[in-house]
Amino acid sequence: MLIQVKKKISKKIEKKGLSVMIGYVLLITSAVVMGSIVYIWLESYVPREVPQCPEGVSIAVIESSCVNGNISLRLKNNGLYNIDGLLVRGSSRPGQEIATIDLTNEIDGGFIKPGGTGGLAPGEEDMIRNLSYNSKICDAGVSCEEKNVCLGNNLCPSLNHERCDASKNGEYPFTQKYDCDWIGSIDEGKCVGTATCQDVVTFGSGGNDCNYLSTDLLKICEGWKSVNYYNITSVEITPLVYIKQNNKNRIVTCGNAKIQENFKNCILFKEKTSPI
Protein backbone atom coordinates (compact mmCIF):
# COMPACT_ATOMS: atom_id res chain seq x y z
CA MET A 1 0.00 0.00 0.00
CA LEU A 2 2.75 2.42 0.99
CA ILE A 3 4.74 1.50 -2.08
CA GLN A 4 1.72 2.17 -4.23
CA VAL A 5 1.25 5.61 -2.62
CA LYS A 6 4.94 6.42 -3.07
CA LYS A 7 4.74 5.51 -6.76
CA LYS A 8 1.71 7.73 -7.24
CA ILE A 9 3.43 10.62 -5.44
CA SER A 10 6.57 10.30 -7.54
CA LYS A 11 4.36 10.16 -10.64
CA LYS A 12 2.65 13.32 -9.48
CA ILE A 13 6.02 15.02 -8.85
CA GLU A 14 7.25 14.02 -12.33
CA LYS A 15 4.29 15.88 -13.78
CA LYS A 16 5.88 19.10 -12.53
CA GLY A 17 8.46 18.68 -15.32
CA LEU A 18 5.90 19.99 -17.75
CA SER A 19 5.56 23.30 -15.95
CA VAL A 20 9.35 23.72 -16.08
CA MET A 21 9.10 23.29 -19.84
CA ILE A 22 6.32 25.88 -19.99
CA GLY A 23 8.59 28.17 -17.98
CA TYR A 24 11.37 27.74 -20.50
CA VAL A 25 9.01 28.28 -23.42
CA LEU A 26 7.64 31.42 -21.81
CA LEU A 27 11.14 32.65 -21.01
CA ILE A 28 12.42 32.09 -24.53
CA THR A 29 9.27 33.53 -26.09
CA SER A 30 9.43 36.64 -23.96
CA ALA A 31 13.14 37.02 -24.73
CA VAL A 32 12.46 36.69 -28.47
CA VAL A 33 9.56 39.17 -28.29
CA MET A 34 11.61 41.66 -26.31
CA GLY A 35 14.57 41.19 -28.66
CA SER A 36 12.31 41.80 -31.66
CA ILE A 37 10.87 44.95 -30.11
CA VAL A 38 14.34 46.30 -29.31
CA TYR A 39 15.57 45.38 -32.83
CA ILE A 40 12.62 47.13 -34.51
CA TRP A 41 13.18 50.15 -32.30
CA LEU A 42 16.93 50.38 -32.91
CA GLU A 43 16.98 49.03 -36.47
CA SER A 44 17.20 52.52 -37.98
CA TYR A 45 20.41 53.11 -36.02
CA VAL A 46 22.23 50.39 -37.94
CA PRO A 47 24.48 52.28 -40.37
CA ARG A 48 23.69 51.58 -44.01
CA GLU A 49 26.33 50.88 -46.59
CA VAL A 50 26.92 54.25 -48.19
CA PRO A 51 28.59 54.66 -51.58
CA GLN A 52 31.81 56.57 -51.12
CA CYS A 53 34.33 57.96 -53.52
CA PRO A 54 37.23 55.52 -53.79
CA GLU A 55 40.73 56.74 -53.05
CA GLY A 56 42.74 57.07 -56.20
CA VAL A 57 40.35 59.33 -58.11
CA SER A 58 42.40 62.18 -59.55
CA ILE A 59 42.15 64.69 -62.33
CA ALA A 60 44.57 67.30 -63.69
CA VAL A 61 44.27 70.38 -65.87
CA ILE A 62 46.66 70.00 -68.80
CA GLU A 63 45.74 73.23 -70.56
CA SER A 64 43.31 76.06 -69.94
CA SER A 65 42.19 79.18 -71.74
CA CYS A 66 39.66 81.94 -71.36
CA VAL A 67 39.09 83.48 -74.75
CA ASN A 68 36.24 85.56 -76.12
CA GLY A 69 33.94 84.82 -73.20
CA ASN A 70 34.53 81.05 -73.17
CA ILE A 71 36.58 78.95 -70.82
CA SER A 72 38.15 75.78 -72.21
CA LEU A 73 39.90 73.15 -70.13
CA ARG A 74 41.92 70.16 -71.26
CA LEU A 75 41.65 67.61 -68.49
CA LYS A 76 43.47 64.36 -67.89
CA ASN A 77 42.31 61.52 -65.72
CA ASN A 78 45.50 60.70 -63.87
CA GLY A 79 43.80 58.49 -61.32
CA LEU A 80 42.88 54.82 -61.12
CA TYR A 81 39.14 55.00 -61.78
CA ASN A 82 36.82 56.18 -64.53
CA ILE A 83 35.55 59.72 -64.06
CA ASP A 84 31.86 59.89 -64.99
CA GLY A 85 31.07 63.51 -64.29
CA LEU A 86 32.55 66.88 -63.46
CA LEU A 87 31.27 69.72 -61.34
CA VAL A 88 32.78 72.95 -62.66
CA ARG A 89 32.36 76.01 -60.49
CA GLY A 90 33.88 79.45 -60.78
CA SER A 91 34.82 82.20 -58.35
CA SER A 92 34.14 85.78 -59.31
CA ARG A 93 35.20 87.84 -56.32
CA PRO A 94 38.72 88.41 -55.03
CA GLY A 95 39.26 86.43 -51.84
CA GLN A 96 36.28 84.18 -52.51
CA GLU A 97 37.09 80.79 -51.02
CA ILE A 98 34.06 78.88 -52.28
CA ALA A 99 33.42 78.77 -56.00
CA THR A 100 29.72 79.53 -56.39
CA ILE A 101 29.22 80.15 -60.09
CA ASP A 102 27.91 77.08 -61.87
CA LEU A 103 29.77 76.99 -65.17
CA THR A 104 28.10 73.84 -66.41
CA ASN A 105 24.92 75.72 -67.37
CA GLU A 106 23.04 72.77 -65.90
CA ILE A 107 24.13 70.39 -68.65
CA ASP A 108 23.03 66.81 -67.89
CA GLY A 109 21.56 67.64 -64.51
CA GLY A 110 24.21 70.00 -63.27
CA PHE A 111 27.39 68.20 -64.26
CA ILE A 112 29.48 67.64 -67.36
CA LYS A 113 30.02 64.13 -68.69
CA PRO A 114 33.63 63.92 -69.87
CA GLY A 115 35.05 61.42 -72.34
CA GLY A 116 32.93 58.87 -74.17
CA THR A 117 29.90 56.93 -72.99
CA GLY A 118 31.90 55.16 -70.31
CA GLY A 119 33.30 58.38 -68.89
CA LEU A 120 36.91 59.45 -68.85
CA ALA A 121 39.08 56.37 -68.44
CA PRO A 122 42.37 56.47 -66.50
CA GLY A 123 45.06 58.12 -68.62
CA GLU A 124 42.56 59.65 -71.07
CA GLU A 125 42.30 63.35 -71.87
CA ASP A 126 39.28 65.40 -72.85
CA MET A 127 38.65 69.00 -73.82
CA ILE A 128 35.84 70.73 -71.97
CA ARG A 129 34.70 73.67 -74.06
CA ASN A 130 32.15 76.43 -73.97
CA LEU A 131 31.98 77.09 -70.30
CA SER A 132 30.34 80.40 -70.96
CA TYR A 133 28.17 83.19 -69.63
CA ASN A 134 25.03 82.11 -67.83
CA SER A 135 22.35 84.74 -67.32
CA LYS A 136 20.89 82.69 -64.45
CA ILE A 137 23.97 83.62 -62.45
CA CYS A 138 22.93 87.27 -62.69
CA ASP A 139 19.52 86.36 -61.28
CA ALA A 140 21.22 84.48 -58.46
CA GLY A 141 22.97 87.52 -57.05
CA VAL A 142 26.14 87.84 -59.14
CA SER A 143 26.63 91.37 -60.33
CA CYS A 144 26.54 91.20 -64.13
CA GLU A 145 27.79 94.64 -65.01
CA GLU A 146 27.88 96.28 -68.38
CA LYS A 147 31.06 97.29 -70.10
CA ASN A 148 32.67 97.65 -73.50
CA VAL A 149 34.81 94.68 -74.40
CA CYS A 150 37.15 94.14 -77.30
CA LEU A 151 35.84 90.93 -78.81
CA GLY A 152 38.15 88.40 -80.40
CA ASN A 153 40.49 85.54 -79.72
CA ASN A 154 44.14 85.09 -78.82
CA LEU A 155 46.26 88.06 -79.64
CA CYS A 156 49.84 86.83 -79.71
CA PRO A 157 49.87 84.11 -82.45
CA SER A 158 48.80 86.67 -85.08
CA LEU A 159 51.61 89.12 -84.36
CA ASN A 160 54.90 89.21 -86.25
CA HIS A 161 58.20 89.70 -84.49
CA GLU A 162 58.07 93.47 -84.57
CA ARG A 163 54.49 93.72 -83.32
CA CYS A 164 55.06 90.98 -80.74
CA ASP A 165 57.91 92.95 -79.20
CA ALA A 166 55.86 96.14 -79.37
CA SER A 167 52.91 94.48 -77.62
CA LYS A 168 55.19 93.05 -74.94
CA ASN A 169 56.69 96.46 -74.22
CA GLY A 170 53.51 98.48 -74.74
CA GLU A 171 55.10 100.45 -77.56
CA TYR A 172 53.53 102.03 -80.61
CA PRO A 173 51.03 101.12 -82.01
CA PHE A 174 50.06 99.48 -78.74
CA THR A 175 49.08 101.61 -75.79
CA GLN A 176 49.47 98.95 -73.09
CA LYS A 177 51.63 95.91 -72.32
CA TYR A 178 50.43 92.44 -73.24
CA ASP A 179 51.48 88.95 -72.22
CA CYS A 180 53.14 88.15 -75.56
CA ASP A 181 56.70 87.05 -76.16
CA TRP A 182 58.68 86.11 -79.22
CA ILE A 183 60.29 82.67 -79.00
CA GLY A 184 62.99 81.50 -81.39
CA SER A 185 64.82 83.28 -84.16
CA ILE A 186 63.41 86.38 -85.84
CA ASP A 187 62.61 84.50 -89.02
CA GLU A 188 61.44 81.12 -87.68
CA GLY A 189 60.25 81.98 -84.20
CA LYS A 190 56.70 82.66 -83.08
CA CYS A 191 54.81 84.98 -80.78
CA VAL A 192 53.34 83.15 -77.81
CA GLY A 193 51.47 84.22 -74.69
CA THR A 194 48.10 84.32 -73.00
CA ALA A 195 46.96 87.80 -74.13
CA THR A 196 43.55 87.98 -75.75
CA CYS A 197 41.52 90.80 -77.27
CA GLN A 198 39.70 91.07 -73.94
CA ASP A 199 42.94 92.26 -72.37
CA VAL A 200 42.55 95.51 -74.31
CA VAL A 201 41.36 97.88 -71.64
CA THR A 202 41.66 101.32 -73.19
CA PHE A 203 38.63 102.70 -74.82
CA GLY A 204 38.09 106.26 -75.89
CA SER A 205 37.53 108.60 -78.73
CA GLY A 206 41.18 108.58 -79.68
CA GLY A 207 43.28 105.74 -80.98
CA ASN A 208 43.05 102.51 -79.07
CA ASP A 209 44.40 99.02 -79.41
CA CYS A 210 41.12 97.32 -80.24
CA ASN A 211 40.50 99.59 -83.19
CA TYR A 212 44.04 99.02 -84.37
CA LEU A 213 43.80 95.26 -83.97
CA SER A 214 40.43 95.19 -85.73
CA THR A 215 41.50 96.96 -88.90
CA ASP A 216 41.55 95.16 -92.21
CA LEU A 217 45.30 94.96 -91.94
CA LEU A 218 45.36 92.84 -88.79
CA LYS A 219 41.82 91.55 -88.20
CA ILE A 220 42.87 89.96 -84.92
CA CYS A 221 40.02 91.42 -82.90
CA GLU A 222 36.41 92.05 -83.81
CA GLY A 223 36.09 95.50 -82.29
CA TRP A 224 34.40 96.99 -79.27
CA LYS A 225 31.05 95.63 -78.17
CA SER A 226 28.88 96.44 -75.19
CA VAL A 227 28.39 93.34 -73.05
CA ASN A 228 27.10 92.12 -69.71
CA TYR A 229 29.93 90.34 -67.97
CA TYR A 230 31.30 88.83 -64.79
CA ASN A 231 34.86 87.99 -63.83
CA ILE A 232 36.15 84.50 -63.25
CA THR A 233 39.19 84.46 -61.01
CA SER A 234 39.44 80.69 -60.59
CA VAL A 235 37.67 77.49 -61.54
CA GLU A 236 37.12 74.49 -59.27
CA ILE A 237 36.72 71.07 -60.84
CA THR A 238 35.29 68.23 -58.76
CA PRO A 239 35.20 64.72 -60.27
CA LEU A 240 32.16 62.47 -59.88
CA VAL A 241 32.17 58.70 -60.20
CA TYR A 242 29.45 56.09 -60.47
CA ILE A 243 29.44 53.53 -57.66
CA LYS A 244 27.30 50.42 -57.97
CA GLN A 245 25.14 49.71 -54.93
CA ASN A 246 22.21 47.31 -54.79
CA ASN A 247 22.38 46.95 -58.59
CA LYS A 248 21.94 50.71 -58.95
CA ASN A 249 24.52 53.18 -60.19
CA ARG A 250 24.87 56.08 -57.81
CA ILE A 251 26.85 59.18 -58.64
CA VAL A 252 29.26 60.14 -55.90
CA THR A 253 31.07 63.43 -55.42
CA CYS A 254 34.82 63.15 -54.92
CA GLY A 255 35.42 66.25 -52.83
CA ASN A 256 38.93 65.11 -51.91
CA ALA A 257 39.96 65.08 -55.58
CA LYS A 258 38.83 68.66 -56.21
CA ILE A 259 41.32 70.82 -58.12
CA GLN A 260 41.54 74.53 -58.82
CA GLU A 261 42.73 76.46 -61.87
CA ASN A 262 43.39 80.19 -61.57
CA PHE A 263 42.66 82.68 -64.34
CA LYS A 264 43.90 86.17 -65.03
CA ASN A 265 41.70 88.71 -66.83
CA CYS A 266 39.03 86.11 -67.54
CA ILE A 267 35.59 87.49 -68.22
CA LEU A 268 32.50 85.66 -69.34
CA PHE A 269 30.11 87.88 -71.23
CA LYS A 270 27.09 88.12 -73.41
CA GLU A 271 26.88 90.66 -76.16
CA LYS A 272 24.14 93.17 -75.72
CA THR A 273 21.56 93.39 -78.44
CA SER A 274 22.46 96.95 -79.40
CA PRO A 275 26.16 97.19 -80.30
CA ILE A 276 27.86 100.51 -79.74
Next chain:
Amino acid sequence: MIQNKKVLKSGFPYIYMKNNKKGLSPVIATVLLIAMVVVIAVIIFLWLRSMTQETITKFEGENVELTCDRVEFEATYLDGILDIANTGNVPIFSMKVEINKGEAGFETKDITELSSMWPPNGLNQGGIFSGSVSLDSGVEKIILYPVLLGTSDEGQKTYFCDKDSNGVEISLIAG
Protein backbone atom coordinates in the same frame (compact mmCIF):
# COMPACT_ATOMS: atom_id res chain seq x y z
CA MET B 1 -5.02 15.87 11.42
CA ILE B 2 -6.38 12.39 11.71
CA GLN B 3 -8.95 13.23 9.05
CA ASN B 4 -6.20 14.43 6.76
CA LYS B 5 -4.50 11.11 6.95
CA LYS B 6 -7.67 9.38 5.80
CA VAL B 7 -7.01 7.35 2.69
CA LEU B 8 -9.41 7.78 -0.20
CA LYS B 9 -10.54 5.09 -2.65
CA SER B 10 -8.10 6.33 -5.20
CA GLY B 11 -5.29 5.44 -2.85
CA PHE B 12 -4.21 9.03 -2.17
CA PRO B 13 -4.31 10.26 1.38
CA TYR B 14 -6.87 13.01 1.90
CA ILE B 15 -4.07 15.55 2.54
CA TYR B 16 -2.87 15.29 -1.10
CA MET B 17 -6.37 15.65 -2.40
CA LYS B 18 -6.74 18.91 -0.47
CA ASN B 19 -3.36 20.16 -1.71
CA ASN B 20 -4.27 19.23 -5.27
CA LYS B 21 -7.14 21.70 -5.15
CA LYS B 22 -4.57 24.48 -4.76
CA GLY B 23 -2.90 23.33 -8.04
CA LEU B 24 -5.18 25.56 -10.08
CA SER B 25 -4.31 28.80 -8.33
CA PRO B 26 -0.59 28.82 -9.38
CA VAL B 27 -1.71 28.63 -13.02
CA ILE B 28 -4.11 31.52 -12.51
CA ALA B 29 -1.43 33.39 -10.60
CA THR B 30 1.06 32.80 -13.43
CA VAL B 31 -1.45 33.92 -16.05
CA LEU B 32 -2.28 36.98 -13.98
CA LEU B 33 1.39 37.71 -13.45
CA ILE B 34 2.18 37.44 -17.14
CA ALA B 35 -0.85 39.52 -18.07
CA MET B 36 0.14 42.20 -15.58
CA VAL B 37 3.73 42.23 -16.80
CA VAL B 38 2.56 42.54 -20.42
CA VAL B 39 0.12 45.34 -19.56
CA ILE B 40 2.73 47.22 -17.52
CA ALA B 41 5.30 46.72 -20.29
CA VAL B 42 2.86 48.10 -22.87
CA ILE B 43 2.06 51.09 -20.65
CA ILE B 44 5.77 51.81 -20.08
CA PHE B 45 6.48 51.36 -23.80
CA LEU B 46 3.73 53.78 -24.81
CA TRP B 47 4.84 56.25 -22.15
CA LEU B 48 8.50 56.14 -23.22
CA ARG B 49 7.49 56.30 -26.87
CA SER B 50 5.68 59.56 -26.29
CA MET B 51 8.80 60.92 -24.59
CA THR B 52 11.24 59.89 -27.33
CA GLN B 53 11.49 61.60 -30.71
CA GLU B 54 9.73 60.16 -33.69
CA THR B 55 12.15 58.21 -35.87
CA ILE B 56 13.01 60.04 -39.09
CA THR B 57 14.85 58.02 -41.67
CA LYS B 58 16.68 58.70 -44.90
CA PHE B 59 18.51 56.54 -47.43
CA GLU B 60 16.73 53.17 -47.16
CA GLY B 61 15.71 53.39 -43.55
CA GLU B 62 18.84 54.86 -42.02
CA ASN B 63 18.18 57.06 -39.03
CA VAL B 64 18.66 60.68 -40.02
CA GLU B 65 20.89 61.19 -36.97
CA LEU B 66 23.47 58.96 -38.63
CA THR B 67 22.98 60.71 -41.99
CA CYS B 68 23.81 64.04 -40.32
CA ASP B 69 27.32 62.76 -39.61
CA ARG B 70 27.88 62.30 -43.34
CA VAL B 71 26.85 65.82 -44.34
CA GLU B 72 29.76 67.80 -45.74
CA PHE B 73 29.55 71.47 -46.57
CA GLU B 74 31.71 74.57 -46.70
CA ALA B 75 30.57 78.05 -45.79
CA THR B 76 32.12 81.51 -45.86
CA TYR B 77 30.83 84.99 -45.16
CA LEU B 78 32.63 87.84 -46.90
CA ASP B 79 31.51 91.39 -47.61
CA GLY B 80 27.90 90.63 -46.73
CA ILE B 81 27.71 87.59 -48.98
CA LEU B 82 27.18 84.13 -47.54
CA ASP B 83 28.54 81.30 -49.71
CA ILE B 84 27.65 77.68 -49.01
CA ALA B 85 28.74 74.65 -51.02
CA ASN B 86 27.48 71.12 -50.48
CA THR B 87 30.69 69.16 -50.91
CA GLY B 88 29.33 65.81 -49.79
CA ASN B 89 26.77 63.32 -51.04
CA VAL B 90 23.87 64.12 -48.72
CA PRO B 91 21.32 66.69 -49.95
CA ILE B 92 20.91 69.63 -47.58
CA PHE B 93 17.28 70.73 -47.44
CA SER B 94 17.79 73.89 -45.44
CA MET B 95 20.22 75.56 -43.10
CA LYS B 96 19.82 76.96 -39.61
CA VAL B 97 21.89 80.01 -38.80
CA GLU B 98 22.72 80.84 -35.20
CA ILE B 99 23.65 84.51 -35.04
CA ASN B 100 25.83 85.02 -31.99
CA LYS B 101 26.11 88.52 -30.58
CA GLY B 102 28.45 87.70 -27.73
CA GLU B 103 27.14 88.93 -24.38
CA ALA B 104 23.97 90.18 -26.05
CA GLY B 105 22.97 86.58 -26.65
CA PHE B 106 22.07 84.80 -29.84
CA GLU B 107 19.17 84.14 -32.15
CA THR B 108 18.59 81.27 -34.54
CA LYS B 109 17.05 81.83 -37.95
CA ASP B 110 16.31 79.74 -40.95
CA ILE B 111 18.39 80.55 -44.02
CA THR B 112 15.19 81.37 -45.92
CA GLU B 113 14.51 84.17 -43.44
CA LEU B 114 17.90 85.70 -44.21
CA SER B 115 17.99 85.25 -47.97
CA SER B 116 15.38 84.67 -50.63
CA MET B 117 18.02 83.08 -52.86
CA TRP B 118 18.05 79.72 -51.07
CA PRO B 119 16.86 77.05 -53.56
CA PRO B 120 13.38 75.70 -52.67
CA ASN B 121 14.61 72.09 -52.85
CA GLY B 122 17.82 72.82 -50.96
CA LEU B 123 21.35 71.99 -52.05
CA ASN B 124 21.78 68.65 -53.76
CA GLN B 125 25.21 67.07 -54.01
CA GLY B 126 27.54 69.66 -55.53
CA GLY B 127 24.93 72.36 -54.97
CA ILE B 128 26.00 75.90 -54.27
CA PHE B 129 24.40 78.92 -52.66
CA SER B 130 25.55 82.49 -52.75
CA GLY B 131 23.36 85.18 -51.32
CA SER B 132 23.48 88.57 -49.72
CA VAL B 133 22.87 88.30 -45.97
CA SER B 134 22.90 91.45 -43.90
CA LEU B 135 23.97 91.03 -40.28
CA ASP B 136 24.10 93.57 -37.47
CA SER B 137 27.45 95.11 -36.60
CA GLY B 138 27.51 93.45 -33.17
CA VAL B 139 27.49 89.90 -34.53
CA GLU B 140 30.61 88.03 -33.41
CA LYS B 141 30.09 84.73 -35.14
CA ILE B 142 27.54 82.69 -37.00
CA ILE B 143 27.06 78.95 -36.77
CA LEU B 144 25.43 77.13 -39.66
CA TYR B 145 24.01 73.67 -39.20
CA PRO B 146 22.14 71.61 -41.76
CA VAL B 147 18.49 70.66 -41.88
CA LEU B 148 17.76 67.37 -43.63
CA LEU B 149 14.53 66.10 -45.12
CA GLY B 150 13.65 62.56 -44.08
CA THR B 151 10.62 60.32 -43.91
CA SER B 152 8.63 59.31 -40.88
CA ASP B 153 5.33 57.53 -40.27
CA GLU B 154 3.59 60.83 -40.87
CA GLY B 155 5.33 61.50 -44.19
CA GLN B 156 8.23 63.81 -44.99
CA LYS B 157 9.72 65.64 -42.04
CA THR B 158 12.66 67.94 -41.49
CA TYR B 159 15.38 67.14 -38.98
CA PHE B 160 17.82 69.64 -37.48
CA CYS B 161 21.30 68.18 -37.28
CA ASP B 162 23.33 68.74 -34.15
CA LYS B 163 24.84 72.20 -34.06
CA ASP B 164 28.00 71.16 -32.21
CA SER B 165 28.93 68.10 -34.21
CA ASN B 166 27.53 69.00 -37.65
CA GLY B 167 27.74 72.79 -37.67
CA VAL B 168 30.24 75.16 -39.26
CA GLU B 169 31.29 78.23 -37.31
CA ILE B 170 32.26 81.45 -39.06
CA SER B 171 33.95 84.10 -36.96
CA LEU B 172 33.13 87.67 -37.95
CA ILE B 173 35.59 89.35 -35.64
CA ALA B 174 38.27 91.02 -37.74
CA GLY B 175 41.82 89.83 -37.26
